[in-house]
Amino acid sequence: MTDIVDFGEFAGRWHRAASRWDALREFHDAWGYTVRPDAERWDRWSESGHKAYVRALMHGPEADEFEGVDLTLPIPAALDEWWELPFNSFAFDARIYETNPEYPPTVRPDPSGYGVANAVPEDSDLIPPGADRRVCVFMAENQYCNEWGYPAAEAHEPDPRVLVSLDEDEWALQARSISEFFLQLAVQRLPHELGRSVHFYDHDVDDMEALLTRVRAELPAFGFEPWYELQQDAIVHGGPDVLVYDMHGDMEGVTVVGRTARAVVDFAGRFGLDLDGVDLTEPGR
Incomplete structure (x- = not known):
């Protein structure tokens, strides 16, 4: 995994795929x-x-x-x-x-x-x-x-x-x-298993609503229905080598999953987030 994958571009492209299975295979390959x-x-x-x-x-x-x-x-x-x-x-x-x-x-x-x-x-x-x-x-x-x-x-x-x-x-x-x-x-499972992830709670961010407003404006959503599971729902946004899960319910906040640790660091820098003291989860596979 050397080339950067723009998941914002993927978010728009999967709608136009000739086959959903082609999009699914491409997503597996990307991770x-x-x-x-x-x-x-x-x-x-x-x-x-x-x-x-x-x-x-x-x-x-x-x-x-x-x-x-x-x-x-x-x-x-x-x-x-x-x-x-x-x-x-x-x-x-x-x-x-x-x-x-x-x-x-x-x-x-x-x-x-x-x-x-x-x-x-x-x-x-x-x-x-x-x-x-x-x-x-x-x-x-x-x-x-x-x-x-x-x-x-x-x-x-x-x-x-x-x-x-x-x-x-x-x-x-x-x-x-x-x-x-x-x-x-x-999209809900593979990145968390194969990528590097971090969850930002309200207390990790100076202004969570301002962060979400920027994410929603700058990173395209995948266009799915909200993912409902365990008393919460999530909308997924895509960026360079990262997916951002905008979560509501029992686990409020934002989860960022990168194909690489560098992708998470770059995301944090772009959106003014401090990674000091925030645990970065390593791949599980």
């Missing part, structure tokens, strides 16, 4: 992700040990592992395409992601009782009146505090929208397509 020679691919059909334990505890050892699945619904092509990508960092390094896949996707409300969220409420405009209000969940935060899935009413589409559960009875739009969701997920 230097490579599949380890000894890495084993995650079997998409495998059930987590905890889920198998809970299923047996609730319904007995002979319980149907597909009880939470509506087998009459098709699986969107984009989801299968993602699982088969040769550079899929989740499939080869799932520990980076701290999420649980659901394959085949399970519906909410979950007939098996394992999934947390309910269907999209009747008063929500996320689903047209009269349409199936269930959600097919294909990924969840480790403790199932948030679940991501596509509307059952759109299961027949090749690359449907993705919703995120905010609590048991509330859903929000997370991505305009499954392929966009997986680009979002990589």
Whole structure:
């Protein structure tokens, strides 16, 4: 990783990419992700040990592992395409992601009782009146505090929208397509694993609102929906060799992740931030 990557430019370019998978591959390459020679691919059909334990505890050892699945619904092509990508960092390094896949996707409300969220409420405009209000969940935060899935009413589409559960009875739009969701997920996970990062809290910055105003004005946003997870949301901005996560909720402030330590130092210098006494997190891989 020698050449500087302008993630502000990438933020505009991924919208115009012929394929979201091309943008996802480019993002992996930018952060230097490579599949380890000894890495084993995650079997998409495998059930987590905890889920198998809970299923047996609730319904007995002979319980149907597909009880939470509506087998009459098709699986969107984009989801299968993602699982088969040769550079899929989740499939080869799932520990980076701290999420649980659901394959085949399970519906909410979950007939098996394992999934947390309910269907999209009747008063929500996320689903047209009269349409199936269930959600097919294909990924969840480790403790199932948030679940991501596509509307059952759109299961027949090749690359449907993705919703995120905010609590048991509330859903929000997370991505305009499954392929966009997986680009979002990589943006949220890979840089923190492979880059150098620092988080600035209010007490680290003289004027946090002034800093955010400059970041929003000078560094292009990626154009995603806010990333909702664990009682907070984040908007991502891109700059030279850095990503800036504008965070709201339980962890207010700004996280800066650079491809190199120099990129973080340069960002701090540009925006008048003092790095003395601020811990710089090293790559984890």
